[in-house]
Amino acid sequence: MFNNHDDHLKNDQSLCPLKMLTGFPCPSCGITKSIVYFYEGDIVKSITYHILGPAVVFFCLFIIGLLAIELKTQKEYFNQYLYSRKLAYGLAIFLVVYHIIRLFYFVNEHSFQEILKESIWK
Numbered sequence: 001m002f003n004n005h006d007d008h009l010k011n012d013q014s015l016c017p018l019k020m021l022t023g024f025p026c027p028s029c030g031i032t033k034s035i036v037y038f039y040e041g042d043i044v045k046s047i048t049y050h051i052l053g054p055a056v057v058f059f060c061l062f063i064i065g066l067l068a069i070e071l072k073t074q075k076e077y078f079n080q081y082l083y084s085r086k087l088a089y090g091l092a093i094f095l096v097v098y099h100i101i102r103l104f105y106f107v108n109e110h111s112f113q114e115i116l117k118e119s120i121w122k
Contacts, residue, residue, distance in 0.1 A: 023119035025106060027099040031056060051098065 018026040034053020038046040046053050066077055107115075 019118060020120050023115035023117070024103065027095050 016026050016029050018024070019029055028050075030049035031053050034046045034050040035057060037043075037049060038054045038057055043054065063078075066082075070077055
């Protein structure tokens with residue numbers, strides 16, 4: 001998957017169950033492609049597939065560092081700073097708004113036949 005020399009990620013069928021059934025992307029569709037392009041150094045292409053792709057990479061690195069610090073100091077920082085309802089609701093609202101915007105552009109850029117082609121109902 002990380003060996004994208006022939007740009008197969010652009011043309012391969014998505015394995016997302018929602019996209020396979022409806023032809024429409026789910027809120028997390030494109031995040032894997034975004035992370036792969038981020039690893040390749042193509043930030044613009046990474047963000048065009050999903051805006052949270054680079055953020056996921058940095059979040060994972062941050063969590064690894066934070067958990068290492070917790071092990072070293074024997075103090076809990078994860079629950080104190082990252083386990084909050086405000087953060088969860090804020091992220092949920094951001095994802096809903098972002099997904100609605102993505103769906104709007106997806107419908108404007110694709111015909112009905114192209115959307116069906118993305119599904120199993122070809």
